Amino acid sequence: MARRPRLFISHSTPDLAKEIAAELEADYEILLDRTALEAGGDWRSTLNVWIGTCDAAVIMITPESIASPFCQYEWALLSYRHKQYKLPLVPIYHGSVPKEIAGRADQICAISGIGSQDFASKAKIARKVKELLSVENLNEHTDGQIVLLATYLQSGLLNDSTIDVVANDANLHLGAWNLTGTKWSTFALKLMGLGIAGGWQALRKLQPYFVARQEIFNEVFDLIAFCSWLDVSAVEQVKCCAKGNPRGPNPIGLNAKEPRTANCYILRASGLVPSKHWKVATALDAFADYPHLEVSIQEALKEALDVDSPGTERLKARLDARRALNEPIFVILEADGLDPRWIQKLLATPLFNGVSFLVLAADAGKFVGLLEPDAWLKPPLPPKLEDEVWNNYEEAKAILA
Known part of the structure; x- marks a missing residue:
């Protein structure tokens, strides 16, 4: 190790x-x-x-x-x-x-x-x-987003000694951890662990070091805001769905009301940065029937994959290419108005082979029978947490603008 x-x-x-x-x-x-x-x-x-x-x-x-x-x-x-x-x-x-x-x-x-x-x-x-x-085989667990965050921090702060200055200025307590040799990753881990509600003060101290690298600072901000608060086990369930793992169902359900909340789970599961994570299409219409649902998903996928031609031939080629490269793509749907039979039809449609579906339901209890019980992400989002997350995000974003 x-x-x-x-x-x-x-x-x-x-x-x-x-x-x-x-x-x-x-x-x-x-x-x-x-x-x-x-x-x-x-x-x-x-x-x-x-x-x-x-x-x-x-x-x-x-x-x-x-x-x-x-x-x-x-x-x-x-x-x-x-x-x-x-x-x-x-x-x-x-x-x-x-x-x-x-x-x-x-x-x-x-x-x-x-x-x-x-x-x-x-x-x-x-x-x-x-x-x-x-007697255990202690494997080093590497979190790709912590590694990326550490890399971004190093690009702005440039040298190890700056960490101590920033940590002291931001009242960021590093505890008794020995930072030798892993200073950047440990600093990133601590910063991510603060979340955006507790970390915006530290980010404010970091901001002057990124004056010439604003796009990198934005990635740092979004990584912390979007990825820090998510339940480990729920994110692992999203990974299973994305990779077609037999341990994970498709579709999966999330008791949330906003598509950007679902995007946070998908981003965290991807292990990538916000600007480059897995493709996500959103189809939230009130569907009159199955053909309406299918066409809406096709159009949402075209937009997500930058397909501007009519028909489905070009879309199919793009989806086939992503499957060959093992690059997941998600479609976010709204539970209200969906029929369980339509979901089965979607999964049996060759065009959507390899597409992962995530169903949003602010009150999952109203949609018993829409998905299998194990398909809903667990643990569920606690009441009011979604609103709290986005209020903290908007407030921190305004302060740091």
Whole structure:
């Protein structure tokens, strides 16, 4: 591994977690910070970015963490990565036992961990953690968008010492992380984890360094605004749909009202920058019948792929070329007015072979039967989050204009 493994620590007991982290930080890059969460900051961005990029995780299971909504959210994301990608997890039980969390969907209790009998000292716990992780194949998890963000930041800031100046000016706490050798990627990770609501002040400090590179600054802003807040597991479901993975259904559904929200999920799944991510077509008409739906999708695809000729021959050639290159394309539809039979017809239409469909429904509960239950992205968007995301985006954009 080119860098030290990133170890995320899930906890609800800061003092104990910090003591254990201090014993581990010589061997791991520790992702441990509950200050933003306690202050009411953008905790979704912090948790999803850190959990989505860690190489292993320690889960401290205490009476406090069992009762904490933050920890329940963390455990669900960590469990998903463990099940799907074998992310190494080490549960530590302190003041609790596995049976207290038995029967939960995350199934953390089924993973071998460290019991209270090992709490003779924090050093002993750390040794046990390293022992359990030593038998795991710790693969370096590379997040393409964090790498791109780091590259963009380096193009503006130019040298390592500038990071410390900007971080200090923006009150951006880098914690006790050892930045040697991975300074740019760690800075990018921390910045992305702030989200746009917590990160616009830091971006304001960065802005003067990009006076001659405004288009790059815009990409940095959009990467953070569009990608930081999304649930790791939901994004993975979009990836499965895009790549035709049999583990992922097509179409998929999202309980959102705005196409730009769906675009955020698609952008994050692509691993690319906003200006170059997967092609997206939008067909949100009120469809009178299936032929109307099919023609509307054809026209939306033509617009997305810059096809200006009548008929479907040129469109088919463009779609065939994308399939050959394994380049996904999405069509966003509105659930209201759709018929489940029309969806089956779309999937059976040769022209749309390889096209991924994403259905928007502000209230997915009204459309039971339109899609299979597993087709709706999980976890669903919490109430009011979509409005909050776009209000934060518009406000930050206005401040930095």
